[in-house]
Amino acid sequence: MTEAPRAVHEIQDDLPGPRAELAGGAAVRLESGERLGPVRVAYQTWGTLNDARNNTVLICHALTGDQYAFGTHPVTGKKGWWESMVGPGKPIDTDRFHVVCPNCLGGCMGTTGPAAVDPATGELYGTSFPIITIGDMVNVQAMLLDHLGIEKVMCVIGGSMGAMQVLDWAARYPDRVVSAVPIAGAARHSAQNIAFHEVGRQAIMADPNWCGGFYYREGKRPEKGLSVARMAAHITYLSEPALWRKFGRELQNRYMKSYEGFGADFQVESYLRHQGASFVERFDANAYLYITRAMDYFDLEADHGGDLAKAWQGTKARFLLTSFTSDWLFPTSESKEVVHSLIRAGVNVSFVEIESDKGHDAFLLDEPDLFETTSGFLDSVARDLGF
């Protein structure tokens, strides 16, 4: 019998790529008021920082993403999650731009999170890890840029939760952002999205192996709970037409319904089970709890006294927003709210709604219109900066 693969929290220190110890190992103040430290960030870079130090593109990953946007993923062995967008000659052109992609705060691929060691106890944090926010993630990224000696980035770009970070970046550090590209995002998490996240969290916490969040020391893993959370969430990333096109009512390896209980009769069931099973190999259940919570708390409008336009006072950044017609998780209406607020604030903003039946996940997939608009936009930013 082969041994089960090692858990994510056991391998995170062995993953390839640089780590940065922030603020010289001092504690970082979180939005909750708590202090967390020392904070370590795992990140990847591609391309070369130019002499003017103004060609950096900062990529913010989504909920279950990580720093491996480009190149072979060290855990799954698959291609990077944004290889369609990042690489030589791609819209985020690593031949021209210096690309930085950090693992977010609370993540489980080497950046400080619930699966990291709490220096106070010498044990992994588990649920003693403080609650974090999108703003905390952004502050930590800003400290990483300080560490790398980069004052200003030519672009902050990301989809979904990455888009939330992009918006927060532009609002929080208006002087450090030349352009902002939030894709399939929103200025706040909707009630429906919070509801879906709650289903995922309840699935994890209902798994007896979760052990109140301290499964590390019990040598257990709440894999069932985490995989159910992933299965439920994965449906929200797709669309009804995409599911129908891909699976219809096709049966899995059989000609007729089995009438044998609850195995995966349908292909769509088998697909979801596979999504759940492969996810637990690369993601930590507590990280999932903390990051979904951070997304739920995000509300840039409330942070600015109920007027989103106030978030953009002082920004000189140019914006490009993109949404997808079939995305019901972060629908076009959410992007438009942001666009309206930017118009009200007199910001230079472009907006595109791309026709696609692939749902929210379209931002990760082959969408020629997305590539064309994004590369045109980044080209024009680079031209304005003189390279």
Added chain:
Amino acid sequence: MSLLAGARDRFILGENRFGLRPDLGLVASMIEPESRLLDVGCDDGALLDYLVRELGCDGRGMEISQAGVNACVARGLPVIQGDADRHLVDYPDDSFDYVILSHTLQAVHRPGEVLRQMMRIADVAIVSILNFGHWRARLSLVTRGRMPHTRFIPEPWFMTSTIRPCTVRDFLDLVRLEGLLTGDCYGIAKEREVTVIRSGFEGQANLFAEQAVFEVLPAKKRKPGRRS
């Protein structure tokens, strides 16, 4: 330098070194440098690009087609994908000095409402139309018994984006109905022969202009001065 240097009542639109289509060159000549403007239906951004780069305007665009939006974004122009019928309401009052609607008013469902929205968000609207009152269009309808299909109306009725065909007189009626005024107005024939449309001579323009460009002004406001 104005693109219409030495303009009289009749003149020919010259080539301009920016490769702008002649009628867009005429529109550009009606815009004060360094003004704030919105180009609705900005297509590939050719006019907007000229206004931003050469006249130093703070220009924004709205365009319905993906290809047009992509072209604008690649030029570095701020453009929102949207259409005049639904998305002008998104702009606050008095956001702009000018709003430009070239060859777009006849492609919207509610031209009156679009005109009202334009006057709400800007001081001045520059509107260009195809003139279905041109004698060829009239002749085509009378002799052939079919919708006008001429050099300047190249597509058959079921293909054209001009879902609201109108004449110079029709447009001026709408302007009056909305309680608005017109400033400078021009008729264009053969793509570059321009005639200034004087008050009382609209009938002539209605017969001989293939296209027309109007400066639409609110009833009581004066034209904006040049912003320094």
